[in-house]
Amino acid sequence: MTPLGLYVHVPFCAARCGYCDFNTYTAAELPGGGDQAAFATVALQELDHAAVTLGADARPAATVFFGGGTPTLLPPEELVAILEGIRQRFGLEPGAEVTTEANPESVGPRALELLRASGFTRVSIGMQHAAPHVLDTLDRVHTPGRAGAAVAEARAAGFEHVSLDLIYGAPGESADDWALTLDTALAAGPDHVSAYGLEVEPGTALAARVRRGELGLPDGDAMADRQAEADAAFSAAGLHWYEVANHAASPRARCHHNLGYWRSHDWWGVGPGAHSHLAGERWWNVRHPSAYARRLAAGRSPAAGRELLDATSRRFERIMLEVRLAEGLDTALLSPAGVRAAERLERDGALELSGGRAVLTLHGRLTADAVVRQLTD
Numbered sequence: 001m002t003p004l005g006l007y008v009h010v011p012f013c014a015a016r017c018g019y020c021d022f023n024t025y026t027a028a029e030l031p032g033g034g035d036q037a038a039f040a041t042v043a044l045q046e047l048d049h050a051a052v053t054l055g056a057d058a059r060p061a062a063t064v065f066f067g068g069g070t071p072t073l074l075p076p077e078e079l080v081a082i083l084e085g086i087r088q089r090f091g092l093e094p095g096a097e098v099t100t101e102a103n104p105e106s107v108g109p110r111a112l113e114l115l116r117a118s119g120f121t122r123v124s125i126g127m128q129h130a131a132p133h134v135l136d137t138l139d140r141v142h143t144p145g146r147a148g149a150a151v152a153e154a155r156a157a158g159f160e161h162v163s164l165d166l167i168y169g170a171p172g173e174s175a176d177d178w179a180l181t182l183d184t185a186l187a188a189g190p191d192h193v194s195a196y197g198l199e200v201e202p203g204t205a206l207a208a209r210v211r212r213g214e215l216g217l218p219d220g221d222a223m224a225d226r227q228a229e230a231d232a233a234f235s236a237a238g239l240h241w242y243e244v245a246n247h248a249a250s251p252r253a254r255c256h257h258n259l260g261y262w263r264s265h266d267w268w269g270v271g272p273g274a275h276s277h278l279a280g281e282r283w284w285n286v287r288h289p290s291a292y293a294r295r296l297a298a299g300r301s302p303a304a305g306r307e308l309l310d311a312t313s314r315r316f317e318r319i320m321l322e323v324r325l326a327e328g329l330d331t332a333l334l335s336p337a338g339v340r341a342a343e344r345l346e347r348d349g350a351l352e353l354s355g356g357r358a359v360l361t362l363h364g365r366l367t368a369d370a371v372v373r374q375l376t377d
Helices: 031-037 039-057 077-087 109-117 132-137 146-156 175-187 205-211 220-236 256-262 289-297 313-324 336-347 362-368 368-376
Strands: 004-010 062-066 090-103 123-129 159-169 190-197 240-243 246-248 266-270 273-280 280-284 302-309 351-354 355-362
Touching: 031 175, 039 077, 039 289, 062 175, 062 256, 077 109, 090 205, 090 256, 090 368, 109 146, 123 146, 123 205, 132 175, 132 280, 146 175, 159 175, 159 220, 190 220, 205 273, 220 240, 220 246, 220 256, 220 362, 240 256, 256 266, 256 313, 266 289, 266 351, 313 368, 336 351, 336 368, 355 362, 355 368
Parallel strands: 004 062, 004 266, 062 090, 090 123, 123 159, 159 190
Antiparallel strands: 190 246, 240 246, 266 273, 273 280, 280 302, 351 355
């Protein structure tokens, strides 16, 4: 059967980052913090609902990913309780990958030791940047050196797989700032790094500041330079690309949960606003923690909406996602127009075509969105 992943969305943050448009809430936005205190209990109720709904399609989870928000704002015992709930209701495949995201200031040695002893295998730390003024612009609350310390604490706790998440292209970021960030991240010794160009999302505080002219953004050429510099630095350090924005020291160090998304596997998303996908059907939960809890307490599905993907939509999504992978795209998925576009992109140096696969070159990775548009037109 298609591998099954479990995603747990923990929608709580200590502070709201100005660039973030994820479904997250601070304590001030949830008076009394009751929703946060009850989260593990409510998540277990959704796991009960998932087990009943899947029925004969239930199978051991190949991957589990706690994301957010900031999962490590919850006491580690509650994360462990949710993982145990997954283990009891679904089981875990032998060697299953179990990841939690963490902000540098939200995790410490004791929590990491407990998580590792309880079956977590991977931790992904939101470093974002090393330049203090860039962290300030992004409204990040940790100090630049804290991310490296958190990596060391995770290693001491027994985590073999530790990832750092980085953002480039923030307002006010210089080329030297980004070089410092790359050097600092690699000096910490992660075996996985994700580096994403900043996107100014509508409705965020950062978007409002840009709109008012308070902040400016790097142009497209500067963003491409940042990405190329990251690719070169990571490769030189033995972290090789396997997805456009992701580099790992070995196949084992890759984020297999995210690979499940890119390969259109099945996953069930637990938590407010979480998305799920099963056999071509996709659905998403109500966004607010209180509404989410009320539905489950009443024995109702927390889903707010759903859609059934037809064959055309599924093919489009496979092209859009799989071309981003180092293993490339099966060219049999392409329409005749898509094949002609792929041949043109090969002549332009953006793709390599071989053995029925289309693989992005470095130039193609720097222009991946444009490549996807041409392949799917």
